[in-house]
Amino acid sequence: MASRVTDQAVYDAALEVIAEQGYERATTRAIADAAGINEATLFRRFVSKENLLRQAVRGNFAGFSLDLDAPGDDVAADLLTIVGYYSSLYERRGGVVLTLMREAKFSPEVAAVLAEPESLLEKVDAVILHHQRRGALVVEPPRHTFFALIGPVMMRALARRVDRRATQAPADPEAVVRRFLDGHRSLER
Structure with a gap:
């Protein structure tokens, strides 16, 4: 008797198929086959493709720990926590993250699923x-700061996704934070 395929195995398959084909073109048949x-x-367990995607996103975000409930006085340590989290996420799931970000603009289903990770942002x-108020970072819209911080991590993952021959190693979170702080520390400190 064949063993039951775990939910995580189905999530992994769904996210890989969606990363390769996009949400709209990814069929439930292709996901089930994978x-x-x-x-x-698949339908008995997950009811719909949207529900499967929602559970897969929840399951995968739960697998990455990001404790930001109490930022401290060490800006580098807090930024390292953020970069480490996103580095792991992009290394493991960069393809699907980029695909879903692109498709959320056109698909209400995808946009609804991505509302949960938005709370993380x-x-x-x-x-x-917190660190801008303390004078540790230049004051600018927080999302601008976030994208400047995460940009190198995201671009490395994207480059490796687009160019299969790319040999760049994953971004070193400590080096990313150090370079970021060289240009984003507040001069008022």
């Missing part, structure tokens, strides 16, 4: 604002 189950089982904004 997971090693039949399409009826609000926590990141709060950490950035």
